Every structure is written in C-alpha cells, then in structure tokens.
Amino acid sequence: MAKSSSCAIEYTLSLIAGKWKTVILYHLFHQPVYRFNELKKLMPDCSQRMLSLQLKELEKAGLIQKKVYPVVPPKTEYSLTKLGQSMLPVIKAMDKWGLDHHNQLNKEP
Amino acid sequence: MAKSSSCAIEYTLSLIAGKWKTVILYHLFHQPVYRFNELKKLMPDCSQRMLSLQLKELEKAGLIQKKVYPVVPPKTEYSLTKLGQSMLPVIKAMDKWGLDHHNQLNKEP
DNA sequence: CAGTATCCAATAAGATACTG
C-alpha cells in the first residue's frame, strides 16, 4: 500500500493478497459468523499469529467486522461487512477456477 | 508453493499472487499479444526485473506463453494460453470490484 | 529489444512462548 495503485485490479488484489485472506472470506461466505478458534480449526495450516494478522487486515480493509462479547472466557465473532459481501463474485470465480483446474484436489480414490 | 494447498481458492491465489501478475493478465485480455517493452510501458511502476520475473512465473504456471523470434534486435511476444484465458472470470471480477470500490480512481476533476 | 546479474531493503511468514 505504499504507492497508490494505477489500476483497479491492483487495488482489489492489494486487499485480498496474503496467504489466508481469500480463504477466510470463503469460509465466511459459507457460514455468516465464525469465532476465532472455529476459523483456526478450518485452517489448520494457518498459525494463530497469521490468522490474527490476516483478520486484522481484512477488518482494516473493511471487508469483515468483529464483534467482541465482554465475557469470560472471551468470545468474538467475525462476519462479512456489506463491502466484504460484495467480494463474493471474486471469491466465487477464484474458487471455481481452482476446482476446475487444481487436479490434485478431490482426486482421492 | 511449499505446501500443497488444501483449498481450491488457495491454489488459484498462489498462481496469481504477486504484485503484477493480475495486471499482466488483465492487459493480455484486452490485447491478445504484447511485447516485453509494450507491457513495460503499460506498467511504469513495475521494474524491468519484476516484469521479467512475473512473466516467467506466469509462464511456468502455464497461464501465458512466450514466442521468441530469432531476429536482431530480439522480439518476443507474450499471449495467454487456453488456461490463461480460463482465468478471465477471475480477472473480470477483480477488475469490476476495483472499479466499483476504489474511489481514488477515475475521480480526477 | 529483451532481458540478466548483483546487491540490498522491505515485507511476509513461521515457531514458540506467554497472557488477560
């Protein structure tokens, strides 16, 4: 984000680049609300730290929102904002492309 | 690409992540063939080195192909492969989203 | 024209331990 992008697509990419952001959005499209540890379980290869960072960046980008319940033990809920929901076509297109072209997936005997 | 992705969308992202890849694809959708320096001119903020690297990765991913003419001075042409063309919905969705939501673009007086 | 080579800076990501 150092330089302003000169191309629309660059801007879009800047918001969803990062190893886990699209995956997080993907999950939130399939279930509207997730807690931190639920997401963690869905993404076993994503460390707690990375999940935390990526959620923060998505929140900063305005794509997701976080609701914190002041209870003990803590409870937080992540969900898509309106803006995040508008990303659905992008996520869908990427998911479809991956399903169509990633031969290593869903090819178990 | 160290670990195999467990999610289709992760795979898609892995192929188009990188600061300039989607932009290159975007241009190749609007004009089927480009030479190295033509792309360079379209992307003034992308260094020659980066352009070269990103083109190489796109080629390795099978999304673009390169035709080299054995002439002096050298002439190369880059174009989308069939696989690259199949990425159109993804690029289009990202472009549209950027146009719709990046307020800093196309707002000059 | 279409790149490489080299060197360096910045950023992203991983591992592990700790906490309100």
Add this chain to the structure above:
DNA sequence: CAGTATCTTATTGGATACTG
C-alpha cells in the same frame, strides 16, 4: 478463548549496471 510478543527465516521487491 482469543489473542500478543519475540525472534528468526524466507520471500518479494527495488536500484543500478550490464549484455547478446
């Protein structure tokens, strides 16, 4: 439960100069 802190490594990107 939902994170931080710290340290380290890996990857990416940039500047500049050079070449077949």
